[in-house]
Amino acid sequence: MATLIALETARFGVPQWLWTIGFIIVKIAVVLAGVMLHVAYATYFERKVIGRMQNRLGPMIVGPYGLLQPIADGIKSFFKEDIIPTNADKPIFFMAPVLGLMAALSSLAVVPFFNGFVIANINIGLLFLFAMSSLAVYGVILGGWSSNSKFSFLGSLRASAQVISYEVPLGLSLVGVMMMAGSLNITEIVNAQSRYPGGMYIIAQWLGFFVFVVSAIAETNRSPFDLPEAEQELIAGFFTEYSGMRFALFFMAEYTGMIIMSSIAVLCFLGGWTIPPFVLKLLPFLGVVPGIVWFIMKLYVCIFFYYWIRSTLPRYRYDQLMAIGWKVLIPLSLANIVITAVLKILLHHAGTP
Amino acid sequence: MINQIFFFYFSAVIVAMSVMAITRRQVLHGVLYMLLMFFHIAGLYLFLNAEFISAVQIIVYAGAIMVLFLFVIMLLNLREDIRKKQFIAVWPMGLLVSSGILMVVLMSMLTVRTGTKGVWGIAQIERVTETVAVGTVLYMQYLFPFEVASLVLLVAIIGAIVLAKRKVK
Incomplete structure (x- = not known):
């Protein structure tokens, strides 16, 4: 900061650091919008996809084709009456949804599009x-607790246990990617993938990708792991x-949250905004397509996968959920880490990176 | 100047939030103040160029340990603490001990000496990034203490399982 102020050079009578801050704010506005x-x-897409899968x-x-439905939904929920339960813990009740959305949106700060x-x-x-x-998860837990209702409470208890359990395999499944890229910087990870002969880490890290997908669905409380909001048991959790x-x-x-998880999958396993080098060599005209198009296409494939799973699989039982997390996914991701580390050392000694 | 403002802000909020966390009667509010305190500690780490430690602070403390706290509070269904006149009978003794500790802390603060500078100066850390620096030092220089610490944690895990399993039999 001090160096920034020292470097100030006036452009149109506005100092440089103000330009920098203004530029960042414009970027944030663009990303948020x-x-x-x-x-x-995505809500419209979900209803369409699930509708088609159920022959509706x-x-x-x-x-036309219901395209304005999400906007109508937004306006409706904006003008609806805001009901607060009598015995609710008001400050926390107000804070919980904001906290949840804040955590989700601040993740966008580090996603390279x-x-x-x-x-x-x-x-x-x-x-x-x-x-x-x-x-x-704080939004979920606090929202359920402060509502002072048994259904909300049960939902948030389930959510907290679920998210704690699935955070572990989620983190461990990406360790393989970190080891292959040698960095935690997401832009670096994508660049390392474009240098890698396969072009996408999903080829070498298929085990990690599998663990990541399952735990990402559980982490975002989506079906078949939507126990915290199971309609049939808890009304809406x-x-x-x-x-x-x-x-x-x-x-x-x-x-x-779903968009964030899908973009992590795209950036860490599917090559982000790049396409594999062998594809580019085969079809060189694909090089003119801007990176954002590839990114959004891959993102929507992942989001479609979420909907596909949702409309195909029934919900798991609670003990099954815990068993999958602790007894299957964590050992698999640990095995993936060991295999990746051993292979990396072996290949490094053999001479090819 | 701007450094001092930031440091003063973070440390003042940390102290204020710690006081708030132990004086709330509603247990959950106390936990939330503690959460804010952890965030400010993470900010302080970030301020020291320790980006890795600050991220780990949030992941481990805010993401895992505080969620477990909330979980326990919710399982026990604690709403409000009971108001009691005097919680501990021997509070003059406690006052004596804590003021003695405060004296020790103040005396050590007055006679503090900074250690000699090592290899890992700010320039070096900025060159190799902090994550690499922590990894290198932890797994090269301090491998044995690190493994001992993980063994101690393993013992704790086994102990917890043994305690929990006893009832099932």
Whole structure:
């Protein structure tokens, strides 16, 4: 900061550091607007996909093909009455949805959408993402606790146990990627993938990718691991007592969480905004397509996968959920770490990196 | 100047939040103040160029340990603490001991000496990034103490399992 102020050179009478700050704020606004739009249309996409899979049309009334449905939903929830339970712990009740959405949105700060476009290019990007994804559970826990209702309470108890259990394999599954890239900086990881002959770490890290996908679904409380909000048992789980805009905040936090998890998958396993070098050699005209297009295409493949799983698999039982997390995923991810480390040392000694 | 402002802010908030955390009657509010305190500690680490430690601080303390605290509070269904006139009968003794500790801390603060500078100066850390520096030192120089510490933790885990399993039999 001190050096920034010392370097100030006036441009249009505005000092340089003000330009820097202004540029960052514009970047944040662009990212937030873009992601919120994608969140809105992810809900539309979900209803369409699940509708088609169940032989229905999905939303069709509002706008052509129901395209304005997410906007109508947003306006509706904004103007709905905000109901607060009598015995709720009010400050925490107000804070919980905001906390959840805040944790989800602040993860966006370190996600590079295409080459060079990232709000904060920090060296510990991946760790920052873990930290923020582990904070997202606070919104759920506090929301359920402060509602003073048994359904909410049970939902948040389930959520906390689930998220603690699945955070461990989530972190461990990415250790293999960190070892292969030799860095925690996400831009570095993507660049290392484009140097790697396969072009995507999913080829070498398929075991890690499997563990990551399962624990990412559990971490974002999506079906088949949506125990915290199991409709048939708990009405709506932790947000039973929420209505109107506060409910919409929880909803947005969930979908932002899905987008974050999908973008981690894209960046760490699917090559981010790059395409594998052998594909580029085969079809050189693909090089003119901008990176953001590849990124968004891969992102939507991952999000489609979420919906596909949701409409295909029934919900797991609670003890099955815990057994999968602790007895299957953690040993698998530990095995993946050991295999990756041994292979890296062997290949390093053989001469090829 | 700006450094001092930041440091003063972080340390003042840490002290204030610690006081708030132990004086709340509602246990959950205390936990939330503690969470804020952990965030400010992480900020202080970041301020010292220790980005790795600060991320780990948030992941481990805010992400795991505080969630476990919340979990226990919710399982026991603690709402408000009972208001009692005097919690500990021998509080003059406690006052004596704690003021003695405060004296020791103050005396050691007055006679503090900074250690000799090692290899890992700020320039060196900025060159190799802090994560690499921590990894290198931990696994090269201090491998044996590190393994001993992990063995101690393993013993604790086994102990917890033995205690929990006894009832099942």
